[in-house]
Amino acid sequence: MLKNTEMSVIAPSTSFGLRTAEELYGALVNIAAPRLHHEPQPSTFDCACFAVFAWSLLKDWLAINEESTVRGEKARMISLEEDKRLAPDHTIRLFCFMLRDLANGSKHQRLSEKNQKRTPIDYVQTGNRGTFTDYFFKRGRITVNLNNEMFFGAPAISRITLEILNWVMNDSEPVDVLPGVAITEIWLSKRQHWDPNVPLPIGALPLPSDHPKYVHYCAQQGIPKDR
Numbered sequence: 001m002l003k004n005t006e007m008s009v010i011a012p013s014t015s016f017g018l019r020t021a022e023e024l025y026g027a028l029v030n031i032a033a034p035r036l037h038h039e040p041q042p043s044t045f046d047c048a049c050f051a052v053f054a055w056s057l058l059k060d061w062l063a064i065n066e067e068s069t070v071r072g073e074k075a076r077m078i079s080l081e082e083d084k085r086l087a088p089d090h091t092i093r094l095f096c097f098m099l100r101d102l103a104n105g106s107k108h109q110r111l112s113e114k115n116q117k118r119t120p121i122d123y124v125q126t127g128n129r130g131t132f133t134d135y136f137f138k139r140g141r142i143t144v145n146l147n148n149e150m151f152f153g154a155p156a157i158s159r160i161t162l163e164i165l166n167w168v169m170n171d172s173e174p175v176d177v178l179p180g181v182a183i184t185e186i187w188l189s190k191r192q193h194w195d196p197n198v199p200l201p202i203g204a205l206p207l208p209s210d211h212p213k214y215v216h217y218c219a220q221q222g223i224p225k226d227r
Contacts, residue, residue, distance in 0.1 A: 021057060021061045021062060021066070021071075021169070022169075024053065024056075024057050024061060025057060025165060025169055027053070028050070028053060028054055028057065028161075028162070028165065029162060032046070032049060032050045032053060032054075033050065033158040033161070033162055034158075035050070036050055036154040036155055036157065036158035037154075037155045037158040037159065041141065041142075042142065042154045044126055044142065047102075047142055047154050047157070048102075048106035050157070050158065050161075051099055051102040051103045051106055051157070052103045052106055052107055054099060054103070054161050054165065055079075055099050055100055055102075055103035055104075056103070057165065058075050058078075058079050058096065058099070058164075058165065058168065059075065059079050059080070059100070062074075062075035062168065063075035063076045063079050063080055069171075070171045070175065071168050071169055071170075071171060073175055074167065074168045074175050075168055077175065078092050078093050078096050078164070078168075078178075079093075079096045079100070081097075089148075091182075091183050091186040091187055091201060092164065092178055092179070092182065092183060092186070094120055094146075094148075094150075094186070095160060095164070095182070095186050096164070097119070097120050098119075098120050098121055098144060098146060098152075099157075099161065101115065101119040101120070101121050102121070102124075102144065102157075105121075120146045120147060120148065121144060121145070121146055121147070122145045122146055122147040123145050124142070124143070124144050124145070125141075125142065125143040125144075125145065126142055141153055141154070142154045144157065148190070149190050149191070149192065150186070150189040150190045151189055151190075152189055155212070156185065156189065156212075156213075159185065159212075160182050160185055160186060163179045163181055163182035163185075164179055164182050166179070167179035167182075177203075178203045180203050180204055180205025181205050181207060181208075181211075183200075183201060183203050183204045183205070184200060184204040184205055184206070184207055184213075184217065185207070185211075185213050187200060187201055187204060188213050188216045188217060188220060193220060194216050194219045194220050195219075195220060196219070196220060196221060196222035198220065200220070200221075206221075
């Protein structure tokens with residue numbers, strides 16, 4: 001028989017215990033993201049859960065519920081379509097709109113006709129179900145393909161989302177200095193950008209040498225691989 005001291009009751013009892021943005025952010029960093037980043041082949045369920053909770057934190061918990069905070073201001077700028085401070089095709093906003101549609105598509109099985117027309121996502125490859133190119137060049141893994149030829153595997157979605165959320169949650173990071181490493185990785189998700197003649201976008205930062213996309217960054221910048 002459980003003692004009363006061993007039980008925790010939340011009133012009203014409609015939550016499993018994540019009651020603050022910090023708690024949800026911590027769960028994403030420590031539990032949800034590693035399942036996408038470290039597993040050889042993460043499940044579609046883990047990918048869906050990560051997208052749903054990451055978007056909920058960014059949009060509902062921060063952009064809508066925190067009107068007077070710095071992190072709420074950052075979240076609104078990159079996640080809300082009605083906010084015009086950044087262009088809709090800005091790399092960070094484009095990634096956030098992708099995350100939005102992955103979350104909503106995962107929750108509701110499919111997007112509404114209106115939202116389907118505006119989504120940046122072309123299709124999601126799950127496992128071996130995809131095109132010939134997907135199978136041989138993306139190794140049959142879960143990949144989100146955008147209609148501008150960018151594509152993101154589950155580990156990249158995990159890394160980039162956490163870079164963005166870390167910037168949003170950090171009040172010492174100013175609103176007008178966007179997460180540069182995330183900008184660079186998003187930009188390099190398009191093969192045509194692996195070219196020294198294609199300049200990095202404004203705000204992009206060099207990738208650290210231990211970053212999974214460092215080789216592509218070196219190619220884009222014309223840096224010898226052995227440097």
